[in-house]
Amino acid sequence: MSEKLDKSNTPAKPRPHGARKLSLQERELLRHNENHPAVSHGYFNSYDGTRLFYSIEGTGKPLIFCYGLVCSSLHWTYQIEHFRRSYKTVWFDYRGHQNSDAPKDLNTLSVDCISRDLETLLDELKIEDAVFLGHSMGVNVLLDFYKRNPKRVHGMVLCNGTPRRPLESLFKSNATEAVFKLLTQLENKAPTLVKKIWPMQKRNPVLKSLIRLGGFNPNLTPREDIDLYVDQVAEMDPKVFVHLINNYSHYDATAWLHKINVPSLILGGERDRVIPKEEQELMAQLIPSSQLEIIKHGSHCPQMDMPEFINGKVDTFLKSLKY
Numbered sequence: 001m002s003e004k005l006d007k008s009n010t011p012a013k014p015r016p017h018g019a020r021k022l023s024l025q026e027r028e029l030l031r032h033n034e035n036h037p038a039v040s041h042g043y044f045n046s047y048d049g050t051r052l053f054y055s056i057e058g059t060g061k062p063l064i065f066c067y068g069l070v071c072s073s074l075h076w077t078y079q080i081e082h083f084r085r086s087y088k089t090v091w092f093d094y095r096g097h098q099n100s101d102a103p104k105d106l107n108t109l110s111v112d113c114i115s116r117d118l119e120t121l122l123d124e125l126k127i128e129d130a131v132f133l134g135h136s137m138g139v140n141v142l143l144d145f146y147k148r149n150p151k152r153v154h155g156m157v158l159c160n161g162t163p164r165r166p167l168e169s170l171f172k173s174n175a176t177e178a179v180f181k182l183l184t185q186l187e188n189k190a191p192t193l194v195k196k197i198w199p200m201q202k203r204n205p206v207l208k209s210l211i212r213l214g215g216f217n218p219n220l221t222p223r224e225d226i227d228l229y230v231d232q233v234a235e236m237d238p239k240v241f242v243h244l245i246n247n248y249s250h251y252d253a254t255a256w257l258h259k260i261n262v263p264s265l266i267l268g269g270e271r272d273r274v275i276p277k278e279e280q281e282l283m284a285q286l287i288p289s290s291q292l293e294i295i296k297h298g299s300h301c302p303q304m305d306m307p308e309f310i311n312g313k314v315d316t317f318l319k320s321l322k323y
Contacts, residue, residue, distance in 0.1 A: 068136030
């Protein structure tokens with residue numbers, strides 16, 4: 001059963017509003033709209049009893065947002081802020097992420113179990129069907145959800161994801177497989193050491209610079225947003241990352257993507273160094289009713305690089321669905 005938070009009590013880590021300043025158009029909209037969209041938070045117990053956090057912003061037809069591996073609602077914050085004016089925007093924190101509890105069985109830190117969490121949440125909120133938006137690993141969560149619940153999916157926005165074994169193409173090389181394998185071995189043999197070292201990411205300027213260059217377009221995404229993302233990762237339990245990356249690395253949906261029969265907007269970044277645009281091109285070839293948009297100058301997070309542009313693309317897609 002779900003439980004609502006007391007209005008006087010806010011979640012430990014509410015959705016960040018992002019460091020980017022509002023455009024003149026957005027400020028004008030806010031000035032003329034004194035009734036701000038309704039916001040409610042709550043918790044629900046998933047299928048295995050794990051307590052997970054969710055948030056609803058706005059009213060109308062539902063848009064469900066799923067973020068990536070050890071990420072947060074920060075990665076969709078500019079879209080939620082925009083679409084909550086016309087839709088019921090829903091997001092939840094994955095097991096072991098942000099406001100949600102870690103599961104008792106760490107082996108349930110998997111794409112399959114997160115998609116089952118999503119299914120449980122929709123049941124709790126009595127949402128029969130919706131349009132879903134997934135970023136990076138969130139794409140795989142949605143694909144897994146669709147495979148089990150095709151009739152609940154009205155349409156999908158699949159942003160910067162890959163349909164197959166991500167570590168084989170990460171940074172256009174399979175060298176990262178060895179790095180993550182080493183991290184897994186270290187976590188298994190010396191978990192206390194890993195837990196002690198992990199938070200040091202916050203104070204590592206070299207690592208922050210690499211993440212800025214690798215995961216974002218540093219000329220477009222505010223530095224404060226990128227630094228906040230690094231801090232959020234550093235604050236998480238490394239066990240969550242290790243278990244989830246090992247499961248995610250084996251995910252492969254290429255054998256059945258041709259069975260997807262709902263409209264799907266596939267977004268990719270021209271300069272995505274994390275998951276190359278070739279992976280989104282492959283997904284577009286495999287999903288019959290899909291349309292592909294490769295965002296010029298876009299990184300692995302084009303929705304943070306150029307939020308207004310991406311919002312426009314999603315707006316057009318929703319209109320095409322008459323949603």
